[in-house]
Amino acid sequence: MIEMAIEMNRCGINQGTSGNLSVRQESGMLITPSGMTYSTLAPDDIVFVDGNGEHHGPRKPSSEWRIHHDIYQARADAAAILHAHPTDCAALACLNEPIPAFHYMVAVAGGRNIRCAPYATFGTQALSNNVLDALQDRKACLMANHGLICLAGNLDQALALAIEVEQLAQTYVHCLSVGSPVILDDEEMDRVLLKFKSYGVQDGYPIPPPPSITLL
Numbered sequence: 001m002i003e004m005a006i007e008m009n010r011c012g013i014n015q016g017t018s019g020n021l022s023v024r025q026e027s028g029m030l031i032t033p034s035g036m037t038y039s040t041l042a043p044d045d046i047v048f049v050d051g052n053g054e055h056h057g058p059r060k061p062s063s064e065w066r067i068h069h070d071i072y073q074a075r076a077d078a079a080a081i082l083h084a085h086p087t088d089c090a091a092l093a094c095l096n097e098p099i100p101a102f103h104y105m106v107a108v109a110g111g112r113n114i115r116c117a118p119y120a121t122f123g124t125q126a127l128s129n130n131v132l133d134a135l136q137d138r139k140a141c142l143m144a145n146h147g148l149i150c151l152a153g154n155l156d157q158a159l160a161l162a163i164e165v166e167q168l169a170q171t172y173v174h175c176l177s178v179g180s181p182v183i184l185d186d187e188e189m190d191r192v193l194l195k196f197k198s199y200g201v202q203d204g205y206p207i208p209p210p211p212s213i214t215l216l
């Protein structure tokens with residue numbers, strides 16, 4: 001988890017300590033601590049939060065622990081979660097804009113678009129509820145005036161998905177700066193989603209993670 005947190009910043013999808021990541025455990029989850037520089041983390045700094053939302057050990061969990069906790073409760077397909085503030089995802093999130101089907105790879109998040117969860121104050125139950133709604137049938141969503149959250153089968157896949165969504169956000173922002181991108185229709189996106197389910201699937205993720213991030 002520490003290697004992956006450092007990698008999250010190294011590859012540019014997060015800055016400082018604003019992001020966080022977690023891994024599901026049998027009776028709860030392990031999550032990065034609140035406000036600690038990743039490069040200084042030792043294994044004991046990673047926080048165990050049990051199924052009742054109580055944390056154990058010397059460190060406080062990330063301020064967004066509640067979202068991670070609620071996603072694991074609601075989504076059997078989530079074994080790892082990554083939250084970050086990548087620049088172009090955050091830019092779109094500050095416009096309160098979803099990422100529409102301007103590119104077929106939008107289907108990588110599991111649907112015809114990548115939604116933007118309505119704004120609520122960080123760390124609140126209201127924000128967690130908004131994120132869970134926006135993640136319905138999806139593995140990623142933007143968070144209004146905030147950032148991005150992804151769920152996956154493991155941390156490698158979660159980081160690969162976050163990189164992919166940030167790449168899409170960057171391309172979409174480029175498109176908006178020079179015109180209005182053509183949006184693929186629902187029929188075409190459904191065709192793409194079907195192909196993703198049957199073609200080259202790697203544990204539920206349609207493309208293998210880049211070699212540079214196969215740390216775990």
Ligand SMILES: [Zn+2]
Pocket residue numbers: 018019064083084085122146147
């Ligand atoms: Zn955040």
